[in-house]
Amino acid sequence: MKDQPSPLRETDDEARRLARVLLRSARYAAIAVLDPDTGFPFASRVLLATDIDGVPVILVSKLSAHTKALARDPRASLLTGEPGKGDPLAHGRLTTQCIAEPIEHGHRFHERIRTRFLDRHPKANLYIDFPDFLFFRLKPEQASLNAGFGRAYHLDGGDLIIQSPANEEIAAKAAETVRDLVERHPDVAGALAARLKAPKSASWRICGIDPAGFEIISGDFLLRYEFETLAVDSDHICSNISKIAYSIP
Structure with missing residues (x-):
């Protein structure tokens, strides 16, 4: 058999x-x-x-x-x-x-x-x-x-x-990182939503970051994006998000 x-x-x-x-x-x-x-x-x-x-x-x-x-x-x-x-x-x-x-x-x-x-x-x-x-x-x-x-x-x-030595440091600075990113780029969440072909909604916001990626949310809609490689610190996360939002496809 x-x-x-x-x-x-x-x-x-x-x-x-x-x-x-x-x-x-x-x-x-x-x-x-x-x-x-x-x-x-x-x-x-x-x-x-x-x-x-x-x-x-x-x-x-x-x-x-x-x-x-x-x-x-x-x-x-x-x-x-x-x-x-x-x-x-x-x-x-x-x-x-x-x-x-x-x-x-x-x-x-x-x-x-x-x-x-x-x-x-x-x-x-x-x-x-x-x-x-x-x-x-x-x-x-x-x-x-x-x-x-x-x-x-x-x-x-x-x-x-997510097995990264940067977990704790990124967690401690997460709110500050998102706040600084939005201050520099007020339309960043909308740009991310457009780039990721999210459902049309009145307002999107970044609702979570970690070394492996980020989430954006609007009402009942939530999208997760995974980076190609783990981010090593908060600046690296900001750089990755900015590139995704604003780079030419």
């Missing part, structure tokens, strides 16, 4: 880039946890952001079923990727298996994560500081990318994490 061919393709840089964009551009995700009472998978929906190293972040109520499940067993899976026109299965999606780490008030990452989350989800300001809410960092362990029919890939958790 002949061995069946593997349905998986060899993971290449294009697959890694698509997986990172599917994860980092998602404003929400389906999350699956293990019900502590029954052991059955339990699925829900959560708002999603990313930390400076690209690790996905969720904000949840301590009263929710999935939060109680994560407190008992930190294993979780995220499903990201938006269906488009036609067959939903023809569009890319990513399942990321993660280990959840709680980030409560007073944690050294809390303020950074809070700022980045609100930049993407400003309406969360209504409840983000309630005492019964907390963040989880969902560190990727491995992932499965389906980029469409016949295009399946396996990824390691490290393929989705």
